[in-house]
Amino acid sequence: MGKNFFEIKNVDFNVGGKTKVKNVSFSIENEGDVICLLGPSGIGKTTILRTIAGLEKIKKGSIKLNGKTISSEKNNVEPENRNVSLAFQDNSLFPHYTVEKNILLGSERNKEKHKKKLTLKDIVDLLDIFHILNKYPHEISAGEAQRASLARSLITQPDLLLLDEPLSNVDQSFKEEIQVRLKKILNQLKITTIIVTHDSYEAFYLGSKCGIILDQQLKQFDDPYKVYHFPNSVEVVNFLNRGILIPAKVTGKNTLENWDLGTIEGNFIKEYPKGSNVQLLLQPEDLEHDDRSNLKLEVVDRKFRGTNFIYTLKTPSNTLIPVFVHSHHIHQHEVDEKFGIKRPIHIDHIVCF
């Protein structure tokens, strides 16, 4: 832990005398790494960013940047002396300056750095905001304001960049493109970044690590792949909306038995003694459609999701199970029809609680 570029140790994050997130510890090992914090609205993600930026103080634990303590109970470096930049979720552009002037105010901070300079042109091209440079904040859309705010933060080339829901107001059609460009520039300039978002796909794409904040705690902090496939708690499963938990009994080293679905095989990510009763995480992509199968369940709902359909199937014990089917799949089913599930059921990573 000693060599980490950024480190949070046992910090309680408070706002207005109220603790929002308790006893948080995580670190960013290398300069230039990008991590994402995920969690539902109002959980305290923004409070974490504001505290790291120095806008809120802490009473417990410590925050270190580049080996220097910037927040602790006794020591609080003022926001203006941290070289930490925060792009707010809402429009925090200076209303009386044009977008260009707003961005250039950010570049003033960057004067003395020896790093490769990011010019106004670079940033304007990156975020595609040339057309709004001479406009005032009230003359542009929320999405444009968010991009301008992001530009102002990026141009400072801070030691640590904090982005609070940076693309929440950006049009969906444009969002993915900006995500790609943002990732590229953060990598190129090696800007260490913490991104707060409630969009798990954005977090999985941009972050080399993801933190899940739930119930006033940092529940999981890991690689996006592991967070997605190996959620460490029921709460994370529910938050990521990854599937459902069904009762099962461990019957062997690689097998379980469920009353409705029969035998399920695969690799356990954690060992359980034979005969244990567990809750098995069943995700929509775990089951395959096969009308020749003798395991048939009733369709109670079907949602069209573009590339796929999500069927909701009812088991004999009235459990509702989601199943993905590609939308080009020839044989689709209507509600009340029977839907065949391929047997034996095989799940790559068996996650149980």
Next chain:
Amino acid sequence: MRINFWYISSFFISVFVLIPILTVFSSFFENTSNYFQVLKDTFLVEYILNSLILLFSVLILTFLIGTGSAYLVSFFEFPFSNFFKWALILSFAVPPYIYAYSLTAFFENYGTAFTILKSLFGEANYNQSIPKFDGLFGAILSISFSLYAYVYVLARASFLYQPQNLIDLGKNLGFTKFKTLYSIILPAARPAIVAGLSLVAMETLAEFGAVDFFSINTLTTGIYNSWIAFDDLAFANQLSFFLLLFIFALFVLENFSRKKAKYHMNSRGGFKQKQKIKLSGSKSLMAFTFCFLVFFLSFLFPLIQMVYWTIKFPENLIDLQITKLLINTLYLVVLSSLFLIIFALISNYGNRVNKDKTLNILSTLSISGYAIPGVILAVAFITFIAWFDESVIKTYGFLSIKKVFIGSILGLVIVYFIRFYSLAFNGIKSGYEKINISVDESSYLLGYSKRKTFMNIHIPFLRNSLLFVFILISLEIIRELPITLILRPFNFETFATTAYISASEDLLEAAAVPSLFLILIATSFIIVTSKYILRDNHG
């Protein structure tokens, strides 16, 4: 909490403003001369009764005129409705005492009305048939026509921000225009109207020039008389205490309703330009007539009267040292505005960055200066200086400071400062409320210190608010009478004091020239700021 420059500055500014208010309260327990007993046995009840009659009559009249005209120009289109929209605020340029001079000048025996009738119908005894608007009735009319614009401005702003669908809802429910007015529009604008009426109430209770001119005994003139005629400062302060209690009750009400008004204004989501109803025929004529009458009576009438007299008695124009009066007036305006704006800015920023309860309470109390009549403030200031001189300065053997503060520009500016501090503080505060706190935070995160944020981010942003506050204070100082009368240096006159002195010597014609100049200067100031006053520029 960290003590910093901004904290200390805000703290001391608030305490400084609070001193005269505390002086009034503390002197309540002091001994007074026999004047108190005399007054208690004779006129005290009359003082209170007159104050109350004046107050309630003015409130009713300003409500009817202010809300009525605001309703017409906000919801209907009729000839000149766009002109009336801003023309109706010009009455701010005519202080009640000048209105009182005009009223008297027009209706008095052998006055302007008499001259008109004589030139139209020949020599006759018209004096008996010309009504006399003097005494309490004259004071009520003068104050109402001068102050209704407070109600007009606030009611109109509230009407402007009422969502169109509220009115559409009325139509949908089959309401008549009148029912829509009293069951939807007026209740929704209630906080704004009450806020406007509270301002009118405070100004009415504080009014000195007009009531003094009509020789009405009110609490305010009582205070002035007990100090001037009987040299009884303690009793003047005790009367002030009664008036203060009165005003504080109104102040609480005003503050309460302002909070609601703020809530109302924040719900901007549904704002949509009103679809004005185009009036035609007799309805259009009635709307036009109402607005024209209000405009004529409140502004054109006193203006024409003053112009008429200035032309009729040109020697007064020649006798008057206009340049000197102009320089004196502007000198006071610029000096006081500068101090007020600088200190109100510092105090606002101090409150913003420190978010401290003590500071917050102190600044809330300190803005009560506006609710205290100028007469009381001036008397309280003199009391405080006299006490400080006697018990501190002389005790330690220093030279008396009375001359430095009493009858000096410095003293005058200090009391203006206390009286109008709330205007400056609230004006800048409302500008600050438009700056999201994340703007400050962004500035810190860009490496700006608090001082640099204040200078480079806030002040440029507040430019328009500062201009507005400057004009507002200027307008008040140009019209201000009692403080200037009591505290001005010997031989130092303004347009207001010159007009008052001439009028009190029964030389109304001579009062016309300074009054006319006062109206013209104030009018030009109002025209400059009309878009801010009318709040038409909200983006």
